[in-house]
Amino acid sequence: MRYDFTTRPQRSESGSSKWNSMLKINPSAFHGIVPLSVADMEFPLAPPIAQALSRFSQTSCLGYTDPTDEYYEACVLWQRRRHGWPAEKDWIATTPGVVPALFNAVRSFASEGDGVIIQPPVYRPFRDAIERGGRRVVENPLLPPDGDALGTAGRPRYRIDFEDLAIKAADPRARLLLLCSPHNPVGRVWEPAELRRLLDICVQNDVIVVSDEIHGDVTMPGHDFTSIMGVADPSDYDHIVVCTSPSKSFNIAGCQSSAIFVPDEHLRERFEEGMADAAFFQLNAFAYPATIAAYTLCDEWLEQLLGVVENNYGILRGAIEAYLPGVKVMPLEGTYLAWMDFRAWGLADAERSRILEQEAMLFLDHGPKFGTQGSGFERLNLACPSDVIEGALERLVSVAHERKLDTIGR
Numbered sequence: 001m002r003y004d005f006t007t008r009p010q011r012s013e014s015g016s017s018k019w020n021s022m023l024k025i026n027p028s029a030f031h032g033i034v035p036l037s038v039a040d041m042e043f044p045l046a047p048p049i050a051q052a053l054s055r056f057s058q059t060s061c062l063g064y065t066d067p068t069d070e071y072y073e074a075c076v077l078w079q080r081r082r083h084g085w086p087a088e089k090d091w092i093a094t095t096p097g098v099v100p101a102l103f104n105a106v107r108s109f110a111s112e113g114d115g116v117i118i119q120p121p122v123y124r125p126f127r128d129a130i131e132r133g134g135r136r137v138v139e140n141p142l143l144p145p146d147g148d149a150l151g152t153a154g155r156p157r158y159r160i161d162f163e164d165l166a167i168k169a170a171d172p173r174a175r176l177l178l179l180c181s182p183h184n185p186v187g188r189v190w191e192p193a194e195l196r197r198l199l200d201i202c203v204q205n206d207v208i209v210v211s212d213e214i215h216g217d218v219t220m221p222g223h224d225f226t227s228i229m230g231v232a233d234p235s236d237y238d239h240i241v242v243c244t245s246p247s248k249s250f251n252i253a254g255c256q257s258s259a260i261f262v263p264d265e266h267l268r269e270r271f272e273e274g275m276a277d278a279a280f281f282q283l284n285a286f287a288y289p290a291t292i293a294a295y296t297l298c299d300e301w302l303e304q305l306l307g308v309v310e311n312n313y314g315i316l317r318g319a320i321e322a323y324l325p326g327v328k329v330m331p332l333e334g335t336y337l338a339w340m341d342f343r344a345w346g347l348a349d350a351e352r353s354r355i356l357e358q359e360a361m362l363f364l365d366h367g368p369k370f371g372t373q374g375s376g377f378e379r380l381n382l383a384c385p386s387d388v389i390e391g392a393l394e395r396l397v398s399v400a401h402e403r404k405l406d407t408i409g410r
Helices: 017-025 047-059 069-083 096-107 124-132 162-169 192-204 234-239 265-277 287-297 299-323 348-361 385-400
Strands: 092-095 115-117 138-140 175-178 210-211 240-244 260-261 337-341 377-383
Touching: 017 260, 047 287, 069 092, 069 260, 092 096, 092 162, 092 265, 096 124, 096 175, 096 260, 096 265, 115 124, 115 162, 124 138, 124 175, 162 175, 162 287, 175 377, 192 210, 192 234, 234 240, 299 337, 299 385, 348 385
Parallel strands: 115 138, 115 175, 175 210, 210 240
Antiparallel strands: 092 260, 240 260, 337 377
């Protein structure tokens, strides 16, 4: 069946974090403006999930709820059949989101003052988890696109700086590496050889890899996602934590459901003790039926979603190349988030943000949020009806031409 990816849900008065943020930044944002920042979707809920939640609310109560065998089986079989790695029920620790899992991993596996490696520009909570936990941020910045970093489409792509990573991991105070896979915001889907090389460096230096794979289901044609577990040997398991969730793939972040796979029993005990110390004992009652429905009934919905994201990316790239040649759109391999380089405009980050938000009515996630390496960049959410992307681009092009910003970079 064909699912609805054209209707815009009414979210302006629903308590949506994304919408509230837009209206706080610019209270005059007029009707029809949709924020393209926070990574959730502007689509109706997948019908099988909506139906499952409705049945649950009508036949059960909202008391304290533990994971069921059906929930565990759905999580395990999804990873096995979708991503091809040998997930096991006993490896799962549940958390109310991947971000809480990252915070807990930092606190559980590293002591105050220990180093935790990240690869910026990267999702802001990676850095927050380290700094708020009193641990030390160790940056292994991604190598930015250049002429010798061409991807399968012949376009520049970001790369891991393995030489620098080997140096950083060799520090005896380095305890963890937080891996973003696929990478948010740059859109890379790491190849098996890259993952194996990264894992080799970390295992050799006794560094635990905590792999955030929340966007693993969202890849573009020509790119296949590989879990870190897909390249691991059993002897590596005591250095691996895999964070998974249906929240991005199926737009159910509000249900607060994540399955964290920790194959090593000792690591898993430490992780679960950390969650207990933070008083995280159970998930939202709706997390279980929503996850089961997503992982067992929504394959077709997800495939159609990926087609919409691919089409929206094509609209974005085509319009930028035609009308704003100074702006560069990075290749999108995975996630539904486009990473855009505005540095040719020659504007300070604050001024560019002001122009986008106050004049173009375009509300994005600004690059500096992802680290100093994001200065000059913007992240744009493509998970919305195509007419939303078209309207946003019309406003952007109009303001850029009026200010003659489009002449820069020609």
